[in-house]
Amino acid sequence: MINFEYARAADIAEAVRWAASDPQAKFIAGGTNLLDLMKENVERPARLIDITHLPLNTVEETTNGGLKIGALVPNTDLAYHPLVERRYPMLALAILSGASQQLRNMASTGGNLMQRTRCVYFYDTVTPCNKREPGSGCSAIDGINKQHAILGASEACIATHPSDMCVALAALGATVHVRGPSGERSIAFTDFHRLPGKAPERDNNLQQGEIITAVELPAKGFAGHYTYLKLRERLSYAFALVAVAAALEMEGETITEARFALGGVAHKPWRDPSAEALLHGRAATEANFEKAADMLLRDAKGCGHNDFKIPLARRAIVRALTQAARGTPQPVADKKIR
C-alpha cells in the first residue's frame, strides 16, 4: 500500500477543518472501499482522517415520524435495526443483498454512499479512465462493458454506481445531511450522486471539506408492498447486473403510490418520477407494469456487451413490481426468483 499520514479527528469540527485545508486528505470510516483502492494505487491520499470516533453512530426517530441514521452506523446494524426491519424492510433487504457479512460489519452508512465504481478500467491503472485520470479517455466504451451503464451515461464515462443500499434510499426519498466549512446543509438523495457528463471524476455533489453526518428517512416506509430484486452473475456476494427497489401503496388492486429505482444500470441509483406517475391510480397488472418499465427505459442504450441489460431491466422491473403488489418480497437467502 502507499504511504500516508494518519490522524484521528476528535470532533466533527476538527474533521471538517482538516479536510477543508488539505485537498490530499481523505476521511476513513469502514475503509472497505478506500483501502482496497489504495492497495490498487487508484486512490492516493497523503493523509487519512480517521472519523470512526465521531459521535455519528446512532439511529434516532425524527419528530415527523422518520428515522435519522448516523453516518457511522455499520451496514449490518442498520439492516438488523428493529425499526428498519419493521418500517423500512426494503432498505434492510437491499443492504443484506450487498457485499458479505464481514464487509457489512465494517462498512458505514456514509461510506456506502461514497463507494466508487467497480468498473474494471477504473481499477486498472495501466488503461485510460476519465474517472481516474480526467481527460485520458474511457476504455470501457469500446472495451468489455458487460457490467456498464445503459442509462444516463456520457461519451466520457459509462461506469455504474455499485451500491444496493443507495438504490433503496433513492426509492424511499431519503435526505443526506452534511456539514462543511460553511455550515450544515441537506441534499435530496437523488441529487447527491451525479451523472458522469464531462466530469466523471466527480461521483457526487459534496464540496471540499464536507462530511456526511446522517441519512434521514421520511415517515413512509412502504412496509406492506415492497421488494428488492437483485440479479447478478453468482447468487451471493456479487455486484448487480440489474437491481430493482420497488415500493407500492395499494388500495385493493389499485396503486395509489409507486416508487421504483434501479441499481447497476447508471452512474447513480436511477429513479424516474414520470415512470412512477404512470402507475398512480392504475390497477396492479402486468400490462401497466410493462408500460412503466418502457417509460423508465425509453432512453436506454447499450454499448455492446451490456445490451442484454435493457430487456433484463424491463423484465426485472415488471417482476419486482409484481412481487411488491403481491406482498411477496424476494427473500435474500432464497435464490429462486419468484
Place this chain on the structure above:
Amino acid sequence: MARTASAARPNAKQTAPPEKLNVRLIVNGKQRELQLRPWTTLLDALRDHLDLTGTKKGCDHGQCGACTVLVEGRRINSCMTLAVMQEGREVTTIEGLARDGKLHPLQEAFIEHDAFQCGYCTPGQICSAAGLITEGKAKTADEVRELMSGNICRCGAYPNIVAAILQVMSRA
C-alpha cells in the same frame, strides 16, 4: 508495501515517512503493544508483528474471507482495516478459539465433517462461522450459505462446511 511515498506519488514532494504509532490491541485475551506505520493492516500486524500466522492472507482485497477475525466479537476482514484504527479493541483469531487445550466446537465439527481439503481458507471459515453463530440470524442451511458467502473455498468443501456449522448451531 515496499514502495516509498515518492515512488507511489511521483509528483508529491519528498517527505520522510510518518513516525511509527503506538498501537495497543487485546489479542486473544492478551494485551499487546506494537509500534506500527499507519499503513499496516490488522492482518499484517497479526501475521508479521505478532507471529499469529493462523489468520491467512488470500486476496488482500476483502473478497475471499481467509483473513476473517473477530473484533469485539464481530467478524471482519482483517486485510481491509488499519491496525491503528482498531486501537484498544479485542481481537480474536483462530489461535484464540481453543480453550484450556480443548478445541472450539467449530474446530471439532470441521474435523468430524472433513470440512476442508487444503485448509488455507479454514481459519477464516471457522472465525466467520463463530461470528455467524453469535449473530444468531441464520436458522436454515440456505441462510448459513448466504451469510457465509464472504468466505471462499476453492477446494469446494462447502457442503461439509455448512454441515459442520449446522451441527454446532443445533447444539448451541
